[in-house]
Amino acid sequence: MTTTMIMRTSASSLCNRHTGIPGLQFRSRIFFSKNHLGLFHGSSQSSNQNPSKSKSRDPQHPFDVTNLGDASNMFDKMLKQGRRPSVVRFTQLLGQVAKLKHYSVVISWYKQITLLGVVPDAFILNIIVNCFGHLNQMGASSSVLALFFKLGLQPDVTTFNTLIRGLGLDNRVHEAASLVRKMAFFGEGCKPNVITFGTLIDASCKLGQNGRAIQLLRLMEKYDCQPNVVVYSTIIDSLCKDQLVAEAFKLFSEMESKGIPPNIVTYTSLFLGLCKSCPLTEATQFFTEMSSKGISPNVQTFSILVDSLCKNGKLKEANQAIDLMTARGMEPNTLTYNCLMKGYCLQRDMNKAKGIFDLMLKKGSIVDVFSYTILINGYCNKRRMKEAMHLFEEMTRKGMIPDTVTYTTLIGGFCKDRRIDDAQNIFSNMKVGGPLPNISTYSVLLDGQ
């Protein structure tokens, strides 16, 4: 089956084409056998030459701060220098701190240096606009725009894009759209570009407004702005998440016909869409197709595959998928392992599940709240509350914050084991500074009574 065929097919037939046809069971053994590595066209070579894209930090960068403590020491040192460093030096430092997501620190330091007489320039103001945006302080963010003019500085398209992103994060898509209409009046360098529209489209998608996103896609052309792979992928991803796979494939064929080549992100979104809405065979066929087109699946694509295989009880194949990604020089990450662990829990094979958990620890993979919760859930389902509680205590000891799901899982476990008092105890603990109970928590508790 070709991708073109998928694109011409409606969502329902897309999901039904293989049902009931004998011999079209999932052919995992063939699919993952070594002879068929060639299916993944040229990728084993290229992925070896092109290992995981590490963002190489400029070694010359004067502020290679990796944590707030270092940055803070540096900032103090700069303040104590006899001759005040230039705004450029502060911009470098604040930029790094913003990258570490310590937005309020950036704002506070910015205020300090301006009080000391450092005159801001457009660079540092853009950082400030960004930080206010991330802090959901759009009033403050917009007032920085006024400051540009007060200081005789010219904002540029990135300034506006940053503002638009902030409005989007604050769910204020209407205001964001209105700013897009106005921004060109602020100068030649402020005309909306593909990133402006991409940002606005992303915000609309996150609000579940796919129709509006597609309208904006059409509007771009009126602004003489050609959509690119990122814009298309944003909408395709949103449609796939809403299980509108046929719509997504329509856009996929549209972008191809416009000569915009889809990339691994586009394919990964579509693959997820197929996994969510269609039988596994459809999805795995798409997976092989993408490989034969020279698009190499990455860790995320593989993790989705592992997840799907596990959800369908194909643990053996899931392991083969992990072997394959490892053979290609990709390291499974926390998410990959969590999927596999969940798969074993679903099979009620706690030995294997715990084995994966230990493997993660051994390999130095990050074991997160999800990892613990999955395993706790596995033990709860088998009424092995001792082990479940042991893990719960262990994660707390490590400084991890159990979330509502973790607590609800434990409460459910105790209820299932007819230990209502223990369930009540966990619930009481939760109410003392723990996460907020949700509807599932209450329903689990009520069921247990």
Add this chain to the structure above:
DNA sequence: GTAGGGTTAG
């Protein structure tokens, strides 16, 4: 030579 903007997995 400093900064800022859009896409993928629980």
